[in-house]
Amino acid sequence: MDIIFGGGRYGLEAAEYLASQGKKFVVIDEDENCLVRRELNLPEYREGVEDSAFVRGGIKELVRLFFDLQPEYVFPTAPIHVAGAFLMEHLGFEVWYEGVDLALAGIPMKVVVSAGRGSVVVSYNRDRDCLPKCRAPDVCPVTGIKKPAPMYELVRFAIPDGFVIESHYLQPGLGAIRGERLREMVEWAERRENALVATACRCHGVITALRRAER
Incomplete structure (x- = not known):
């Protein structure tokens, strides 16, 4: 399952793209009534369930779910630098x-x-x-x-x-980062x-x- 970090307008674009590709995803946002959840009526995420879902939270939840779900893509649609925040939280x-x-x-x-x-x-x-x-x-x-x-x-x-x-364009105006690169960043940073x-x-x-x- 892919991860969308941020449930606003750009998060909705990411969710609609993934749904059009038949892919499941988890949306993380601190607002349980964020735009994505309202528009798509997403249920709360439960471990082991493979349907698209919502998790209330921030970078701590992203780190936990990232290692649990091993996503192909992470969509950083919230107004923070996800890579930097990830290292501060995890390492x-x-x-x-x-x-x-x-x-x-x-x-x-x-x-x-x-x-x-x-x-x-x-x-x-x-x-x-x-x-x-x-x-x-x-x-x-x-x-x-x-x-x-x-x-x-x-x-x-x-x-x-x-x-x-590198943020990869998946369609005009929509980019995402590969989960593999986030994992490589963590391994690189562990020694620094x-x-x-x-x-x-x-x-x-x-x-x-x-x-x-x-x-």
Whole structure:
């Protein structure tokens, strides 16, 4: 079963896509009356039941269900960096504020949306709204600017010692990350004291700087 983290408008798009593909899924949201649950009338998740369902909760529930369900895809539709939050919850990392400078050193400022509180948000369409159902072509249809490289490659250049998870387009405007890459990230981070982790698609990305929590 796949996992949708966030039960809002983008979570609903993910749920409708998976349903159209005949795939089952679990939606996680802190609001038990979130849009996805209301629209699809999802029952509460019960272990061992293979129908699509809902779980009330946050990152803690995501970590638990991720290792239980071994999903092919995770849809990060809530407004947090799931990869970074996953490592903080599962491995005890904390935000490494100074580490943001390491990422910023390799990123052109013209793609930086925001920087601070341990994260850098980047985008080839920094100042305007994206088109709905965009196919992410090489030339941005909003700015008219040709991308020099997919954003995930630019992020890899910026943090060569970091871990970058590529968000895959499953249909125009809808992306997801492979569960296999999340598992690889955990294995990679287990051996580290500091970690720069990122998630990026062709157009946008977020980098989070983490370090082992002081005991």
